[in-house]
Amino acid sequence: xxDFELFDFPRSRRATFDVGKIGLKKHHVVGLLEIDVTNAQRxxxxxxxxxxxxxxxxxFVKAVGHSVADSMHSHAIRYKKDQLIAFKEIDISIPxxxxxxxxxxxxxxxxxxxxxxxxxxxxxxIKTSVKTEIQKDKDFVLTERKxxxxxxxxxxxxxxxxxxxxxxxxxxxxxxxxxxxTVIITNVGMFGNFAGWIIPKSxxxxxxxxxxxxxxxxxxxxxIEIRSILHLSILFDHDAxxxxxxxxxxxxxxxxxxxxxxx
Numbered sequence: 647x648x649d650f651e652l653f654d655f656p657r658s659r660r661a662t663f664d665v666g667k668i669g670l671k672k673h674h675v676v677g678l679l680e681i682d683v684t685n686a687q688r689x690x691x692x693x694x695x696x697x698x699x700x701x702x703x704x705x706f707v708k709a710v711g712h713s714v715a716d717s718m719h720s721h722a723i724r725y726k727k728d729q730l731i732a733f734k735e736i737d738i739s740i741p742x743x744x745x746x747x748x749x750x751x752x753x754x755x756x757x758x759x760x761x762x763x764x765x766x767x768x769x770x771x772i773k774t775s776v777k778t779e780i781q782k783d784k785d786f787v788l789t790e791r792k793x794x795x796x797x798x799x800x801x802x803x804x805x806x807x808x809x810x811x812x813x814x815x816x817x818x819x820x821x822x823x824x825x826x827x828t829v830i831i832t833n834v835g836m837f838g839n840f841a842g843w844i845i846p847k848s849x850x851x852x853x854x855x856x857x858x859x860x861x862x863x864x865x866x867x868x869x870i871e872i873r874s875i876l877h878l879s880i881l882f883d884h885d886a887x888x889x890x891x892x893x894x895x896x897x898x899x900x901x902x903x904x905x906x907x908x909x
Contacts, residue, residue, distance in 0.1 A: 681876045711757075738760045
C-alpha cells in the first residue's frame with residue numbers, strides 16, 4: 647500500500663504563484679487591528695431571522711466599500727508619472743471557494759460597485775458566483791471568465807512571459823479595475839477559531855485580511871465585558887498612500903464596522 651496520496655494541482659494556482667512573486671515587490675505597510683463586532687453579529691442574526699438574505703461576508707464587503715468611498719485615497723493607484731487615480735465606483739475582489747473537477751479551489755470574484763449596493767445585493771452576487779458551474783479550471787484566469795484559447799495559453803506560458811502580461815495589466819489603472827478590482831478582501835482566517843491575524847501577500851494597493859473572531863474581555867462604557875473581537879489586517883501600498891490618509895481610512899473602517907453600517 648502506498649504511504650502517500652496524490653492530488654490534482656489546478657492550473658489556476660499558477661496565477662497564485664505570480665501574485666505571490668509580484669506581491670513581494672509591493673511596498674506594503676501593514677496594520678493589525680482588533681475590532682468589536684458584537685453588535686454587527688447580533689444585527690446580522692436578527693436580520694437573517696427576519697427573512698432578509700445577508701451574511702457576515704456580504705455585510706463586511708459593504709462596510710469596506712462604504713469606507714473606501716469616504717476615503718478615496720485608500721485605494722488610489724499611481725497613474726502616469728506624478729498622478730494618482732481613485733475610482734468612484736469601488737470594485738472589491740474576494741475569494742470564493744468553488745468545486746473544479748471534484749477539488750475545492752478558491753477563485754476570486756469581483757463585487758462591482760460595492761459602495762452602491764445593498765448588503766442583500768452583495769449577498770446575491772456572492773451566491774451567484776458560488777453556484778456558477780466551472781467545467782475546467784483553465785476557463786478562469788485572474789478573476790473573470792475568459793476565452794478558452796486565451797486562458798489555456800496563459801497557463802502554459804513560462805512565468806517570465808506571464809510576468810510581462812501582469813506588468814501590462816498593472817501599469818494601467820483601468821485594466822487593474824477591470825480585471826481584479828481596486829480592493830481585495832481575504833477571509834481565510836474566518837475558517838479558524840485561533841486568536842490571531844493573517845498577513846496575505848497581494849498585488850492590490852489595498853488589501854484587507856479577515857482573521858478569526860474570538861470572545862475576549864473588552865472595555866465597554868468603562869465596564870469589562872466579553873465581546874466578539876475580529877482580528878483584521880490592512881495592507882496599504884506606501885507608494886500610493888501616506889500615513890495620515892491611511893490612518894483616516896482605518897478609523898473610518900473601524901467606526902463603520904463597530905456601528906454595523908448598512909444593516
